[in-house]
Amino acid sequence: MSENGPVQTRSPVLTVRRVDAYHAITVVAPQIAERFRSGQFLSVGVGGEHSSMLLRRPFAIHDVKPDYGGTVEFLFAVRGAGTAWLAERRSRDLIDIVGPLGRPFPLPRDPVNCVLVGGGSGAAPLFPLAHALRRRGCRVDFVLGAASADRVFSAISARRIAETATFTTDDGSFGVRGRVTDALERVVADARSDVVYACGPMPMLGRVAAAAARMDIPVQVAVEEDMACGTGLCMSCVVPVVGEDGITRMARACLDGPVFRGERVRFDDVGTIPFDALGAPGWKARADEQGATGAADREAGCA
Amino acid sequence: MRVTCDLRTRLGGLELANPVVAAAGCAGTGRELARFYDIARLGAVATKSVMLQPRAGRPAPRMAESPSGMVSAVGLQGPGVEVFVQRDLPWLQSRGGTTVVSVAGSSAEEYAEVARRLPAAAGVAMIELNLSCVDSAGRGSHFVDDAGEAARVVRAVRGAADPDVPVFAKLAADVPDPVALAGACVEAGADGLSMVNCLRGMAIDPATLRPALAGGMGGVSGPAIRPIAVGCVYRTHAALPEVPIIGMGGVGTGADALEFIAAGASAVAVGTVNFADPSACVRILRELEELLEERGVDRITDVVGAAHRPMGAVQGR
Numbered sequence: 135m136s137e138n139g140p141v142q143t144r145s146p147v148l149t150v151r152r153v154d155a156y157h158a159i160t161v162v163a164p165q166i167a168e169r170f171r172s173g174q175f176l177s178v179g180v181g182g183e184h185s186s187m188l189l190r191r192p193f194a195i196h197d198v199k200p201d202y203g204g205t206v207e208f209l210f211a212v213r214g215a216g217t218a219w220l221a222e223r224r225s226r227d228l229i230d231i232v233g234p235l236g237r238p239f240p241l242p243r244d245p246v247n248c249v250l251v252g253g254g255s256g257a258a259p260l261f262p263l264a265h266a267l268r269r270r271g272c273r274v275d276f277v278l279g280a281a282s283a284d285r286v287f288s289a290i291s292a293r294r295i296a297e298t299a300t301f302t303t304d305d306g307s308f309g310v311r312g313r314v315t316d317a318l319e320r321v322v323a324d325a326r327s328d329v330v331y332a333c334g335p336m337p338m339l340g341r342v343a344a345a346a347a348r349m350d351i352p353v354q355v356a357v358e359e360d361m362a363c364g365t366g367l368c369m370s371c372v373v374p375v376v377g378e379d380g381i382t383r384m385a386r387a388c389l390d391g392p393v394f395r396g397e398r399v400r401f402d403d404v405g406t407i408p409f410d411a412l413g414a415p416g417w418k419a420r421a422d423e424q425g426a427t428g429a430a431d432r433e434a435g436c437a
Numbered sequence: 438m439r440v441t442c443d444l445r446t447r448l449g450g451l452e453l454a455n456p457v458v459a460a461a462g463c464a465g466t467g468r469e470l471a472r473f474y475d476i477a478r479l480g481a482v483a484t485k486s487v488m489l490q491p492r493a494g495r496p497a498p499r500m501a502e503s504p505s506g507m508v509s510a511v512g513l514q515g516p517g518v519e520v521f522v523q524r525d526l527p528w529l530q531s532r533g534g535t536t537v538v539s540v541a542g543s544s545a546e547e548y549a550e551v552a553r554r555l556p557a558a559a560g561v562a563m564i565e566l567n568l569s570c571v572d573s574a575g576r577g578s579h580f581v582d583d584a585g586e587a588a589r590v591v592r593a594v595r596g597a598a599d600p601d602v603p604v605f606a607k608l609a610a611d612v613p614d615p616v617a618l619a620g621a622c623v624e625a626g627a628d629g630l631s632m633v634n635c636l637r638g639m640a641i642d643p644a645t646l647r648p649a650l651a652g653g654m655g656g657v658s659g660p661a662i663r664p665i666a667v668g669c670v671y672r673t674h675a676a677l678p679e680v681p682i683i684g685m686g687g688v689g690t691g692a693d694a695l696e697f698i699a700a701g702a703s704a705v706a707v708g709t710v711n712f713a714d715p716s717a718c719v720r721i722l723r724e725l726e727e728l729l730e731e732r733g734v735d736r737i738t739d740v741v742g743a744a745h746r747p748m749g750a751v752q753g754r
Contacts, residue, residue, distance in 0.1 A: 140472055140473070141473075142473060142714075142715055142716055179713060179714070186505045187502060188502065188507060188659050188710070188712065188713045189502045189507060189712060189713065190712070230714075232715060360500070362500045362502075362507060362509070363711070363712035363713075363715070365469055365472075365473075365712075365715050367463055367469050367470070367711055367712055367715075368509070368511075368712050369485075369499065370499045370509065371497070372497055372499070383493075384493050384494060384514055389469065404497075405496055405497055405498075406496050407493045407495070407496050412491045412493060413490060413491035413493040413494075413514070413516075413517070414493045415493075417490070417491070417493070
């Protein structure tokens with residue numbers, strides 16, 4: 135329908151491979167590849183045409199290549215029947231894909247220093263971001279964390295793309311023992327980083343956003359929330375986000391996000407309706423919010 | 438020569454170009470689906486339920502997958518009628534389609550007050566009263582299970598709404614007597630019925646042994662509930678043959694839509710399947726048209742309620 139909006143395609147699988155503890159599927163999807171900007175995701179229908187699994191599975195786009203008119207790669211771990219079905223796909227199987235979805239990472243106009251922080255397979259969208267930043271002349275440093283060595287994601291490509299790559303594991307089996315935030319401040323100081331980009335589990339994003347606030351540098355986060363549709367219809371994936379008008383709204387991770395300014399997301403209140411959110415139980419329209427019509431257009435503090 | 442079937446259908450005083458409606462709560466504001474196709478191609482788009490004030494809804498998790506369906510409890514998140522009328526309604530009107538505005542409330546007065554602000558001139562083709570949203574009360578009960586209460590809401594809205602705007606009552610199937618509930622709404626002035634809304638249910642997380650949704654109870658929707666919905670439409674059409682019905686509940690294909698039409702629905706709404714397939718509504722419309730043409734049906738209205746007629750009574754060309 136539009137030049138850069140999402141498209142729905144039945145795309146042939148090119149390859150299915152293992153990447154560390156994860157599966158990676160590459161599909162031929164030229165329209166998605168051509169529209170993609172880093173941070174965006176796709177959603178996949180699972181189980182085939184007469185599937186009893188109705189909900190689409192969202193996956194971050196990990197790589198886009200010009201081969202065969204345009205290919206897109208996404209990663210996943212087998213967590214249930216849907217991802218198990220996906221892991222069994224073979225070359226030339228057709229899968230139902232919708233993408234690219236969501237707000238991408240905003241890119242700096244100037245060649246600034248960027249530190250990219252990821253947790254587990256949640257780090258996937260940082261790789262196309264790193265390439266996009268490098269093309270703009272930005273310095274890129276990686277801080278990647280995981281539970282254990284086999285969950286550290288694409289260590290080799292991180293080292294290849296970035297100026298420096300620092301790894302942390304909870305059990306110390308690879309890199310530094312501890313969390314990404316234990317290493318972040320030193321990396322930011324050494325690299326003179328101007329901006330942080332982060333994606334991974336919500337608690338990690340909350341700690342990264344807090345660390346960035348302490349260091350007084352801007353942070354963009356790509357959030358992970360369970361989604362049923364990925365297209366903004368079902369209202370399942372909501373996160374409390376403060377708008378430019380200072381009002382908290384329940385924003386859809388799939389449509390208003392997944393990328394938000396870190397300081398706008400109320401990480402401590404994820405999974406709740408904050409008492410002061412617009413329309414929370416007991417909420418009463420105040421005089422200054424009665425003009426909420428203008429505010430409606432400024433919803434969700436994205437980018 | 439390909440002879441096309443006349444897909445125009447009537448819902449009381451309202452004519453739709455075709456019988457496929459994007460169901461309330463599953464079509465966003467219309468903008469989300471418009472990224473995939475021209476929404477004016479549909480018979481109508483039903484909005485998310487509009488309430489008087491902004492509403493944040495329930496905390497996440499709000500949904501869990503279930504066999505051929507889902508359990509969900511969004512809690513009627515929405516911007517409130519003022520923002521809806523200023524922001525969403527003009528946009529829908531600018532697309533040139535037909536807009537059904539779903540209305541919810543926590544009292545008959547609230548329903549009426551919202552309805553009062555939705556005139557035909559603003560592009561409101563129909564008001565659909567969400568009398569059965571599982572999560573509106575938050576106790577796992579529908580706000581309006583009781584025929585007397587439902588009738589009170591319908592009467593209040595019919596009195597307050599623009600007389601040119603038809604008012605439909607959207608009802609649940611899991612009430613003691615859905616046909617009696619439908620009859621009470623019609624008696625109170627409803628111009629037609631939308632049936633059915635999602636059914637009350639729950640999913641329990643096998644890891645935590647706690648309800649999977651933050652709200653505990655939710656609404657079960659999707660193809661899993663389709664036979665229940667078809668049965669409800671069939672029984673209601675048998676009892677109230679003159680009352681127009683929008684049939685819904687797990688419609689995923691043109692054949693599913695035709696089932697509802699044969700049961701007595703004059704139009705069919707597509708809900709949860711939009712989540713699985715953002716192009717579902719236009720695909721279903723195409724499939725339905727092909728099915729009707731294969732059967733040699735001239736007008737879709739010829740097959741409304743076909744299941745109630747003796748075998749062979751529905752003639753094709």
